[in-house]
Amino acid sequence: MPEIFINGQAIEARDDQTVMAVAREHGHFIPYFCWHPQLSVVGNCRMCLVEVEGRGLDIACNMPVAKGMKVFTNSEEVQAHRKAMLQFITLNHPVDCGICDKAGECTLQDYHYQYSGQRSLSHDQKVRSTKFYNLSNRILLDNERCILCLRCTRFTHEVSKSMALGVERRGDTSNIRPVEDRPLSEDPYSDNIIDICPVGALLSRQFLHKSRVWFLQPTPSVCPGCARGCTVQLWHRKPEWKLKALDQRQNESIARVTPLDNPAVNGPWICNKGRDLAQVFERVRADEPMLKGRPVTVPAALDEARRLIGAARHAVALVSNWGSNEELETFKDKLGEVFHCFVKEDWQPQPGERLEDDLLIRADKNPNTTRARELFGHAEPGFKDGTDLVLVWGEGFDFARLPSRARIIFLNSYLQPENGHADVFLPVSIQTERHGHYTNFQGTVSAFEPCFEPKPGVLHAEDLIRALAAPARGHP
Amino acid sequence: MPGRQLIMSFPVTATSHALSEYRERGGYGALAKTLGQLKPQDVVKEVTASGLQGRGGAAFAVGRKWQVVQYDDGQPHYLIANADEGEPGTFKDRWILENNPHVLLESMLIASYALNVRNCFVYIRGEFDLPYRRLAGAVEEAYAAGLFGRNILGSGFSCDIVVYRGAGAYVAGEASGLLSSLEGKKGYPRNRPPRLTVKGLYQRPTVVNNVESLSNIAWIISNGAEAFKAVGTPKSPGTRLFSVSGHINRPGVYEVELGYPWMKFLDEDCGGVPHGRAIKCVVPGGVSSKVLTGADISNLKLSHEDLWDAGSTLGSGGMIVIAEGTCMVALLQVLMRFYHHESCGQCTPCRHGTGWLHRIVDRIVAGDGRSDDIERLYYISKFNDGTTICGLGDAAGYACSGILDKFRDEFEYCIEHKRSKFGGNLECLRSS
């Protein structure tokens, strides 16, 4: 345990630590571009230069601790060098923040304000390069904004292992480029490079020029795309930036999805499917209760459902593995005795989708199979002779497999043909409209929060379950 | 001849590079002595005692580098001869490769034996044609004679060699950039630590030495460290090969005993400057070493200590003589174009700084200089010093500030009058 000194503070460091790591642990911030906690050290941006007494300047991210060393993270020399590094970085940088999606969350902007604020010292033309280079069907690259920190290339080599990116040419004409025979579009984790790019060089095509980031706010959530249950942030417009002039759908939509750093589950990464959750959540919604396809009021639908439950001799429930822990537990508690329950898999792997790998992606494409099976067992759905009522909760079950004589109560969120075939159809809210928890395949529980209000007529499943279990008439 | 000769000690003929003639000169005797009589650590001790300094540029003690490698650490070790010879003005390793390739091979075998190396490499500049063919021919001869491969000379010692041709990047001559390139990657230099002698090629302990540094080993083993130290000066033992070019009557490669008077060497051995012109300045050892004026060098000896005292270095031994009447602005433009073109682009200050230096000097030459340009050139040089991964960024800065320090007035003149004081001339003119 060598003792070192950072800005005069004596610190017990571990032998294998770098000065960068020790400084971070003890609240001495050292600015950096290329360093990343999950990637190997390349030490190329030179932003983390610190001064060591008797040894001059060197980079903190690659500096092993040594007993008694005295490090200064903010000396005059260090400050002058930081300023100079920012001069070099911006020398050929277009500084087109006005049209850059990263503006507002760009490390280069932040550091410029914090450590320099100086105008460019150059009078000469900037080196021009490609803008909007087509990296993949998901990502554009602006080489002029790139500061060559090599986080993106390292990500594809060390984390996603697609090895899809490299550097072409050299010097100030170096360009990040895709490797010919390893397309980035086949890397299911590619979009993480957009987040880790410290500047606006890597752009999401889906998010391109869609919103300034300061109009948005993040809501913590959990990706339901597979049993990993990565924690994510769903970005949507801040209430004060919901403008009448905008299409209402834009005010109420998920603008983008980013990872919510979580060492217990997904670290700082998610897969591309998690980025595309809007495609799941923004399908056309069902918002009217129905009896055999005929729209009715909520009380009328509930009455009929309760009547069917009361009259049934043998009732089966197919319980959704997209239900939250709270919903599943309520179902077990309130209706577990009334129905013979099976866990239903709402989603199956889609054609072309990566089934499973050793980074994040799991073969089970549902978020809460773990808790559902804990409560309702592992048996495959089956219908005994004499089954006269089936409650189907959630999408993805082929109605042709239901016993032909059985009546059907169907709880679903999306507008789907089956809705009209049910004896009673009840629209339920989705994850972005309610609180809850999922239990992932490791047994780790993560919470999600609502970002939008459900429409009138759409019920939370938990309320609905309570209402169905209530003996007398009543509103949920 | 400027003093005693250890490497260029024989007349070059059409066949003097061949194994048979090398043998006639006593070649591979040092290897036989090593394998027959010496323990590996004896070799390291002898080389350390000789005080031999690296000839690639930094003059780092060869023995000290070798001592870091732990003979019995259970890992593979590698030895690499750096034959990339990319430093402008430097073409002395080429002489060894063309005319005395076996002295390099013999020395590498001895070094491999000393360092427990099973596989060694020569990383040779891609543009080299004859040197490559001569070296490849020598390797073939050596294999045929049982000097490489398994159980060399019946000693039980085995060693193989691979000659690898570079792809034309100056930065691949930097030891760690070389290793990246040799591993098949882009020739990006690496941050230290770790030192290459701890984690080098394929993350294994690796010694990278310059061709000329290695080529001294056979002589040291044959004649002993004491004999080697008797050549040269106490702080600069041995000889150095200088490749002399520029405004000089007899350009070429010369082996000079260290401590030899510099002006005597230029005037007598190299025939002086054409048309009787005076020396304006000299690039002592490759353009990454700071220039010295004619006045600076008049009393200097060719030794590491004299050059260090004068604020420069013997560097790579690439000596460029520059006559009076030469435009230093135009000269700096050539140098800055080179560094700009060769920066690997990995680290921020060098990637952008070299281009910035180049553009400013271009502008001054074009007559568009600005009053703050000189200050800016110094600024860029200063913030490339000690802030980069490899020495290329620093070298660009030294080359620039070195010339500015000595010839600032020419730059001021050019900025003020929008034309060069010497007409942009780079030739050695007959009359002024």
Ligand SMILES: Cc1cc2nc3c(=O)[nH]c(=O)nc-3n(C[C@H](O)[C@H](O)[C@H](O)COP(=O)(O)O)c2cc1C
């Ligand atoms: C940009 C750059 C280029 C270099 N090019 C060469 C070269 O072409 N040949 C060489 O022997 N050393 C070159 N060097 C020096 C090597 O990094 C290394 O110090 C040397 O090969 C070690 O050998 P030595 O100790 O025997 O001199 C270069 C260094 C730098 C920074």
Ligand code: SF4
């Ligand atoms: S694109 Fe972004 S992440 Fe990749 S090297 Fe450039 S700045 Fe770094």
Ligand code: SF4
């Ligand atoms: S790995 Fe699974 S949980 Fe994580 S983002 Fe992808 S689909 Fe969602």
Ligand code: SF4
């Ligand atoms: S100093 Fe220049 S050549 Fe050396 S690693 Fe940095 S960018 Fe590359």
Ligand code: FES
């Ligand atoms: S963070 Fe250390 S060099 Fe980039």
